[in-house]
Amino acid sequence: MGRPREHHLRGHPVSVSLVIATFNHARFVGEALDSALAQTLRAVEVVVVDDGSTDDTPAVLARYDGRILVIRQPNRGLAAARNAGLAASRGTYVTFLDADDVLMPTKLAEQVAVLERAPAVGWTYCDVLIETMATGTSVKASERFGYGARVLDGWLFPELIHGNFIPAIAPLVRRTALDAAGGFDERLTALEDWDLWLRLSLIAEARYSPAVLVSYRVQPGSMSEDRSRMDRNRFRVLDKLYRTRPAAVEGLGSVGRRIIADTHNWLGKEAYARGDWAEARRRFAASLVTVPWQREAPKLLGLSLVRAGARAWTSERTTGPR
Numbered sequence: 001m002g003r004p005r006e007h008h009l010r011g012h013p014v015s016v017s018l019v020i021a022t023f024n025h026a027r028f029v030g031e032a033l034d035s036a037l038a039q040t041l042r043a044v045e046v047v048v049v050d051d052g053s054t055d056d057t058p059a060v061l062a063r064y065d066g067r068i069l070v071i072r073q074p075n076r077g078l079a080a081a082r083n084a085g086l087a088a089s090r091g092t093y094v095t096f097l098d099a100d101d102v103l104m105p106t107k108l109a110e111q112v113a114v115l116e117r118a119p120a121v122g123w124t125y126c127d128v129l130i131e132t133m134a135t136g137t138s139v140k141a142s143e144r145f146g147y148g149a150r151v152l153d154g155w156l157f158p159e160l161i162h163g164n165f166i167p168a169i170a171p172l173v174r175r176t177a178l179d180a181a182g183g184f185d186e187r188l189t190a191l192e193d194w195d196l197w198l199r200l201s202l203i204a205e206a207r208y209s210p211a212v213l214v215s216y217r218v219q220p221g222s223m224s225e226d227r228s229r230m231d232r233n234r235f236r237v238l239d240k241l242y243r244t245r246p247a248a249v250e251g252l253g254s255v256g257r258r259i260i261a262d263t264h265n266w267l268g269k270e271a272y273a274r275g276d277w278a279e280a281r282r283r284f285a286a287s288l289v290t291v292p293w294q295r296e297a298p299k300l301l302g303l304s305l306v307r308a309g310a311r312a313w314t315s316e317r318t319t320g321p322r
Contacts, residue, residue, distance in 0.1 A: 015043040016108050016172070017091030021081035022048060022099035026056040028217075029099040033064055036097060041109040045069065047089050051081040079184035079192040086183055095172045096193075100217050103169075107213035111172035114207050122177030122204020125170040126213040134220045140212060141167060152208050157201040158252060161241075161259060163234075164194035169214045171197075177204040185240075190226070190233040198241055202248055232270070238263045261291040 018036050022029050029048075036046045046068040050057055052075030061070050071084055082096060093112060097103060107126065114124040128141040145165035152159055159165070181200040184192045242249050242260055249256040268283030287294070 015091055015112060016041065016045070016093045016095060017086075017089030017175075018044055018046050018095050018097055018108070019082055019085035019089060020046065020048045020097045020099055021051055021078055021085060022053065022057055023051040023075060023078075023081070024053045024055045024057065025099035026053070026060050029057060030060050030063070031102060032097055032099050033061075033068065035103040035105075037064070037067060038105050039103065039108045040106050041112060044108060045089065045091060047071065047085045049073065049081040049085045051075050051077070077186065077189065079186045079188060082192075083183045083186065086178070092175055093172050094175055094178055096168050097214075098169060098216075100219060101169050102215040102217075104213045104215075108172065110209065110211060110213060114209060115172065115174060118207060120205065121207050123171050123173040123200060124207040124209060125166050125172075126209045126211055128167050128170050128214045128216045129212050130167070130216050130218065132218045134218075141165065141170070141216075142210065151210075152206075154205050155201065156206050157198065157248065158255075160194070160198055160201050161238075161249070161252065161256075164191060164197065166193075166197055167214070167216050168193035169216055171206075173200065174204075180204075188233050188236065190229050191237055192233075194234075195237045195240070198237070202245065231266070235263050235266045235270075239267060257290050261287040261294060264290065 020029070020032060020036070025032075033046065033048070036044070048061060048068050048070050050061065050070060050072045052073065058072075061068070069088060071088055073081070073084060076084075086094065093115065095108065095111070111124050111126065115121060129138055130141055130144060131138040145163075147159075147165060152165075177200060180203055181196060183196070185195050186192075188195060238259060242263065249260060252259075264283045264287035268280045268287065271277075271279035271283060
């Protein structure tokens with residue numbers, strides 16, 4: 001992502017880079033931009049990545065000419081768009097805003113103050129108002145994810161591994177910490193933010209602010225409502241985490257082993273469904289080795305062996321012995 005350097009926008013040194021990735025959000029992106037440009041913190045650069053929009057998004061962005069940096073690219077997905085914005089940005093701190101969400105005016109000022117007071121802290125995140133547009137209902141992230149009764153500060157990995165409770169628009173991250181953690185994984189089609197927060201939580205402490213500083217809007221048909229896609233990416237994130245940082249997961253003891261076993265079981269069932277018996281057997285066996293006393297893996301392993309044997313027998317009957 002490059003080494004941070006001082007950057008100026010209208011005479012102000014840029015302390016925060018705000019990255020917006022958008023694809024066919026012409027109806028909403030103007031309101032998101034208005035909230036970004038209305039921040040009480042003036043030292044902000046707004047970087048918008050138009051990820052191949054085919055609607056009126058370019059015309060909407062043109063109305064903000066001179067106040068934002070626009071990058072246009074062929075459609076490559078959310079993770080790639082955010083990475084493109086990161087590469088073009090130069091702020092000491094980085095935050096993200098989805099094209100249909102809205103910041104409160106003091107969001108960046110309050111979060112910069114948190115990190116300025118705590119130089120050893122790598123990132124800070126706020127509470128978020130989650131609005132479901134189809135029903136007109138709303139709930140705080142702290143209430144939805146159950147951490148409102150306690151402050152989640154410090155090293156968040158043991159909490160985050162159970163699931164993402166930090167929406168992508170909630171944190172402000174030091175660029176140095178973000179560079180160390182790496183960018184978004186462009187192979188993921190969902191939960192790329194959780195994947196990054198997990199890596200970040202292993203190298204940097206966090207500070208939580210209970211103030212609601214962002215409105216996160218869940219639109220009908222949004223990615224977060226596609227449960228099969230979310231589950232598939234969830235277990236791929238966990239599988240990658242265990243492959244790349246096994247000591248961190250194993251360090252959680254029985255909790256970590258249960259997560260590893262569940263991941264193997266889910267990916268094994270996915271392999272079974274597509275007829276990849278060898279991969280299914282490998283996954284179920286690995287799950288059984290990780291948690292020997294479980295009930296699910298032995299049954300699944302037996303099923304995969306039966307199916308593989310049946311296919312071999314059918315092939316033998318059809319083609320004859322070799």
